[in-house]
Amino acid sequence: MLKQLFPVKHVVGYVASLVLTLIALVVLMDLPAAVEIGILAVTAILQASLQLVMFMHIGESSEKKSLYINIAFAIFMALVTIFGTLFIFVWGWYA
Amino acid sequence: MKIDATQPLEYGTEENRNKIFGFWLFMGAEIALFATLFTVYFVLVDRFASGPSGADLFVIGPVLAETFILLTSSFTIGLAVHSMRLGLKKQMMIFMVITLVLGAAFLGIEIYEFFHYVHEGAAITTSAFTSSLLTLLGTHGAHVTFGLLWGTAILLQVRKYGLDHKTANKSFIFSLYWHFLDVVWIFIFSFVYLKGLM
Amino acid sequence: MKKRGPLLALFFGLTMLLSGCSSLTVLDPKGPAARTLSDTIIFSILMMVGVLAVVYILYVYMLVKYRAKKSNEGYVPPHEEGSTKLEITWTVIPIIIVLILSVVTVRTTMAVENVPEGYENQEPLVIYASSSNWKWHFSYPEQGIETVNYVNLPTHRPVEFRMYSFGPITSLWIPQLAGQKYAMSDMVTKINLVADVPGSYMGKNANFNGEGFAHMNFEALAMSQAEFDEWVQDVKNNEGELTEAEFDKLLETPHVGRMSFASTHLSFSPPPEEGHHHSGSTEKENGNQEHQDNKEKFPEPSSTDEDEAEFDFDPNVHPDDPTPVDPGDESTHHEGH
Amino acid sequence: MKWDEFFVTGDPLIYGAMVSIVLVSLAILVGLTYFKKWGYLWREWLTTVDHKKIGVMYILAALIMLFRGGVDAVMMRAQTSMPDMKFLDGQHYNEIFTTHGVIMILFMAMPFIFGLMNVIIPLQIGARDVAFPRLNAISFWLFFAGAMLFNISFVIGGSPDAGWSAYFPLAGIEFSPHVGNNYYSLALQISGIGTLMTGLNFIVTIMKMRAPGMTLMKMPMFTWSVLITSVIIIFAFPVLTVALLLMMFDRQFGTQFFTMQNGGMDMLWANLFWVWGHPEVYIVVLPAFGIFSEIISTFAKKNLYGYKSMVISMLVISGLSFLVWAHHFYTMGQGAMVNGFFSITTMAIAVPTGVKIFNWLFTLHKGRIEFTTPMLYSLAFIPIFTIGGVTGVMLAMASADYQYHNTMFLVAHFHYVLIPGTVFAVIAGFHYWFPKVFGFRLNERRGKTAFWFIIISFNVTFFPLFFLGLQGMTRRMYTYSEETGFGPLNMLSMVGAIGLTIGFILLVYNIYWSTRYEPRDTTGDPWDGRSLEWSMPSPVPVYNFAVVPEITKRDEFWFAKQEGKSLSDKKIEKIHMPSNSGKPFILGIAFFFLGFFVVFSWWTPAIVAGIAVLLTMAAMSFDRDDGYYIPVEEVVQSEKRLRGERV
Structure with missing residues (x-):
């Protein structure tokens, strides 16, 4: 019963997400900023994909191609908005 | 209403498949929504004026607690859907109740945190930084709150009507929503709290 | 289609107007920056008239030749999927046009952002242009004078306008001398221009900022250096000093006529930090209260210590920040905490 | 708040408007009661989930808004027709150019397009309805609630007056203390949610409800354009949602997002606004491209030239539309590198757009062009829109934009893009699909008269503005002095505006005239069309297709006609239909009141209205209505009746 209620895939996903959270905590130590941002980016993206694939079963739908395109477009849009705005207001600025 | 028995209940009818597909699209829109809030936050993060900065404000303890609670609730809602697919109504409801309780606990800590911030002199009106921080957190919190109401409504329906293609579909979509909130939280955890504490 | 005739006529009319029509202010430049822009505009119009011509000729040809008429009744048009060759043609040619225009754009943008060519070695005349409600304040730190709603410039000397606003976003625009740029409350923006023909030019706020917007015009008068010096001396001798109380009252007044003062408001109400969006900015409304705290750092400008007056306007440098903030260096603030 | 602050007072124009609003509302109420139409209104319209009726309601609302926005426009032109004109004061002028912009884009162009989408898309792809009919009704009623909320602002509380782009700090509480901009943030927010839902609904509809055999590359071009538009909607509108939320806060x-103190950043609003605002332009223009593609190919009697490159160019436009927003504020003072980047991405959009223009031209090539009213609008679009396009490229050049920005040149440019690109398209689509919905065509002769009025007056109105811009006239100026020399061209523009007004009145008159006198269309295919919607009788029965056709190629119906085969000769089965529901309408009303109370910061009633919203949503969630079936005999009967002698 327990095995039935707690499938391996879900348990592994859960443990992995906890581990990734703990790994992200290393940025609280004194590392170069670029490395820290890199660690955060990698762990966050891994966690997100973990949820997407292992818990949300993005691949099980018959529409998976459309779903991947949808998520890709959303990420494109998110990155463009974030980095575009930073480009305009911060990095690309001179007065 | 043609029911396709080869598929799990929640995918059983054309309408159900459409709803799941539509909800995925909606999550795309939600990604854009949170991306915009993150944009605002990143642009305003250093504009804390005379108020406190992120480093002054953030405490890792409650944040870690929130993170673990939300991760666990994401795990349990996954288990709820798993039980649902096995047709185990009672177990499914138990997992769902656990999820909602964890959600409420998360919300409790977040509200406590907000009080703490205001106490530290970081009200939403203090500076551009606090406005953007509390709006980002608040929008996520509002999503969780809505999720609690929605989840309760679905739970009541499952109890009343049992697991049929309608309630299963709703529960599955709710689980997607809940996982999504977890994903958003991960980004908040990483790029608001941890980055702020770096 | 009967209307293409008049349209084409209008466009060719326009191209003819370009050569020497003085009513089109934008195309009648009186300084190198505006001249660059005017040339860019004319170049782009000519290019675009070419594009229009191709489209219009094809359009007329199709409509005349393939219209339904008695003689082609029963004609069944063929099924055509398209032609890769043609489609590539009308993709590649526009790409080339866009590339050409891109090069022109980048070069001219660089050109008008900087001090006009040939004037780089001259010390620019700095004029702070600030907007409040529906008027413009022009402060000459070098000369120690200030005007409202008119600005006098010496010809053949680079002028650097530094703009900011005491309220909503405005846009300083003297079309015959240079393109416009926004004036905002939390940073200082710059326009570099030179007037090489003496004369009176229309200046205005181009960005909507409320009820009195339509009246927010000023005169930009370009004159020889000698006349300019004479005018400065005249203001210094005959006009009163601008006191803080008087300035605050002035800020409150929606509209005023021309005014001149023998001192500037920069000493008691300095501009926002130069550069851009500094971290932890603490500007108060209208910049007044906070700017008072910085009073000590701002020596009263006088004509004798020009250099100091010019380079000292960086009020909001953090006390713990060892170096003045380079605006281009903002990114460090995002990663450094 | 005192009553004289609550109602806008002191302006005879507004008193006139108030009186006419009261009179019209009374007339409607009395009329409904007298003719005993309340039940009909409720059963057939307010509770409907039928995509065709929802589409009709969208279009009706859009036409009303067209006249509201049009009156604003004529008043603006009248006020600026002569130097030192005293017709309106500055405040009133500021309010009407703000409402003109907002209404024309958000409450006219978009709903008009949504109306056509609603009516046509399910018919073009062989679907019984949209994917989520009840959500569709919700979308409509949210749009309607938002539109009404925005429109009452000019009599209750005062309209927004900071421009349709509502730049901060001008639109902030400090410089705009009255409730006008609260209306802006809430009305747009409510209708924006509806728009987002429409986008979702149509993606699912088009992706999942197509007739068997209709692959993506066999869809009609209008359907393609709507699919791509919907994608832009779901990624662009959340940005507006956030921006408006921050504005409200x-x-x-x-809060201190866009304020002048405590770290607030005014240009961040402009940034967010245009991150949404530029894709928004393509949201209203791409469906127009689709409509023109349909009409041009129908009346050239040819298939669309370069179908594949048409699709690809729209995809490219949709991607690029998210990469160009900073061209709306080149003059902010950012670096030449930023401006250079955004100049290049902006100009790059001209490439796919050019591809489309040439494809349309080559669709005409070797065709047999019939000059019907919808075709006239589509043909007029090409040269006029090209002017809008090339001036767009000129504006895209950052350096030159320093001289065009905020001038009448810009105003002329975007009217040259939006009027042919959107208004002509919706009018063309309206004429083209009108018989499908109502069973008769609009009169051609009267339609063409209106067309010539509109087309010529349009150019007279807006072409002078290019020159005014180059003379240095900025936009949003309510007055100017005689020395500026802006007078004559503004007068000319006023003459054009009068012509446009006459043109639109003729257009509406034509609807009235045709309803009474135009012969009914019995074929269902009055234009000799190419796509599936023409295979059905007009008006279309509630269930759309008695049998869903099988698709093997593009323009299936056209080829079926040529081969003389029927698309609907399969066995008729019982048809599942969604039930009507009053809840979307109630939700709309609840949202309206929620918005209204929040506008005035009346928190207790706002919370009550908010709870009403949540309860209505909960009621929908618990609703287990599965719809109903139309039995075979009824379908057979109605098909026989509708197709008349054709079957």
Whole structure:
């Protein structure tokens, strides 16, 4: 019963997400900023994909191609908005 | 209403498949929504004026607690859907109740945190930084709150009507929503709290 | 289609107007920056008239030749999927046009952002242009004078306008001398221009900022250096000093006529930090209260210590920040905490 | 708040408007009661989930808004027709150019397009309805609630007056203390949610409800354009949602996002606004491209030239539309590198757009062009829109934009893009699909008269503005002095505006005239069309297709006609239909009141209305209505009746 209620895939996903959270905590130590941002980016993206694939079963739908395109477009849009705005207001600025 | 028995209940009818597909699209829109809030936050993060900065404000303890609670609730809602697919109504409801309780606990800590911030002199009106921080957190919190109401409504329906293609579909979509909130939280955890504490 | 005739006529009319029509202010430049822009505009119009011509000729040809008429009744048009060759043609040619225009754009943008060519070695005349409600304040730190709603410039000397606003976003625009740029409350923006023909030019706020917007015009008068010096001396001798109380009252007044003062408001109400969006900015409304705290750092400008007056306007440098903030260096603030 | 602050007072024009609003509302109420139409209104319209009726309601609302926005426009032109004109004061002028912009884009162009989408898309792809009929009704009623909320602002509380782009700090509480901009943030927010839902609904509809055999590359071009538009909607509108939320917080809760103190950043609003605002332009223009593609190919009697490159160019436009927003504020003072980047991405959009223009031209090539009213609008679009396009490229050049920005040149440019690109398209689509919905065509002769009025007056109105811009006339100026020399061209523009007004009145008159006198169309295919919607009788029965056709190629119906085969000769089965529901309408009303109370910061009633919203949503969630079936005999009967002698 327990095995039935707690499938391996879900348990592994859960443990992995906890581990990734703990790994992200290393940025609280004194590392170069670029490395820290890199660690955060990698762990966050891994966690997100973990949820997407292992818990949300993005691949099980018959529409998976459309779903991947949808998520890709959303990420494109998110990155463009974030980095575009930073480009305009911060990095690309001179007065 | 043609029911396709080869598929799990929640995918059983054309309408159900459409709803799941539509909800995925909606999550795309939600990604854009949170991306915009993150944009605002990143642009305003250093504009804390005379108020406190992120480093002054953030405490890792409650944040870690929130993170673990939300991760666990994401795990349990996954288990709820798993039980649902096995047709185990009672177990499914138990997992769902656990999820909602964890959600409420998360919300409790977040509200406590907000009080703490205001106490530290970081009200939403203090500076551009606090406005953007509390709006980002608040929008996520509002999503969780809505999720609690929605989840309760679905739970009541499952109890009343049992697991049929309608309630299963709703529960599955709710689980997607809940996982999504977890994903958003991960980004908040990483790029608001941890980055702020770096 | 009967209307293409008049349209084409209008466009060719326009191209003819370009050569020497003085009513089109934008195309009648009186300084190198505006001249660059005017040339860019004319170049782009000519290019675009070419594009229009191709489209219009094809359009007329199709409509005349393939219209339904008695003689082609029963004609069944063929099924055509398209032609890769043609489609590539009308993709590649526009790409080339866009590339050409891109090069022109980048070069001219660089050109008008900087001090006009040939004037780089001259010390620019700095004029702070600030907007409040529906008027413009022009402060000459070098000369120690200030005007409202008119600005006098010496010809053949680079002028650097530094703009900011005491309220909503405005846009300083003297079309015959240079393109416009926004004036905002939390940073200082710059326009570099030179007037090489003496004369009176229309200046205005181009960005909507409320009820009195339509009246927010000023005169930009370009004159020889000698006349300019004479005018400065005249203001210094005959006009009163601008006191803080008087300035605050002035800020409150929606509209005023021309005014001149023998001192500037920069000493008691300095501009926002130069550069851009500094971290932890603490500007108060209208910049007044906070700017008072910085009073000590701002020596009263006088004509004798020009250099100091010019380079000292960086009020909001953090006390713990060892170096003045380079605006281009903002990114460090995002990663450094 | 005192009553004389609550109602806008002191302006005879507004008193006139108030009186006419009251009179019209009374007339409607009395009329409904007298003719005993309340039940009909409720059963057939307010509770409907039928995509065709929802589409009709969208279009009706859009036409009303067209006249509201049009009156604003004529008043603006009248006020600026002569130097030192005293017709309106500055404040009133500021309010009408703000409402003109907002209404024309958000409450006219978009709903008009949504109306056509609603009516046509399910018919073009062989679907019984949209994917989520009840959500569709919700979308409509949210749009309607938003539109009404925005429109009452000019008699209750005062209209927004900071421009349709509502730049901060001008739109902030400090410089705009009255409730006008609260209306802006809430009305747009409510209708924006509806728009987002429409986008979702149509993606699912088009992706999942197509007739068997209709692959993506066999869809009609209008369907393609709507699919791509919907994608832009779902990624662009959340940005507006956030921006409006922050605006509301800044104005009503004292946050510091766009303020002038405590670190607030005014240009961040402009940035967010245009991150949404530029894709928004393509949201209203791409469906127009689709409509023109349909009409041009129908009346050239040819298939669309370069179908594949048409699709690819729209995809490219949709991607690029998210990469160009900073061209709306080149003059902010950012670096030449930023401006250079955004100049290049902006100009790059001209390439796919050019591809489309040439494809349309080559669709005409070797065709047999019939000059019907919808075709005239589509043909007029090409040369006029090209002017809008090339001036767009000129504006895209950052350096030159320093001289065009905020001038009448810009105003002329975007009217040259939006009027042919959107208004002509919706009018063309309206004429083209009108018989499908109502069973008769609009009169051609009267339609063409209106067309010539509109087309010529349009150019007379807006072409002079290019020159005014180059003379240095900025936009949003309510008055100017005689020395500026702006007078004559503005007068000319006023003459054009009068012509446009006459043109639109003729257009509406034509609807009235045709309803009474135009012969009914019995074929269902009055234009000799190419796509599936023409295979059905007009008006279309509630269930759309008695049998869903099988698709093997593009323009299936056209080829079926040529081969003389029927698309509907399969066995008729019982048809599942969604039930009507009053809840979307109630939700709309609840949202309206929620918005209204929040506008005035009346928190207790706002919370009550908010609870009403949540309860209505909960009621929908618990609703287990599965719809109903139309039995075979009824379908057979109605098909026989509708197709008349054709079957």
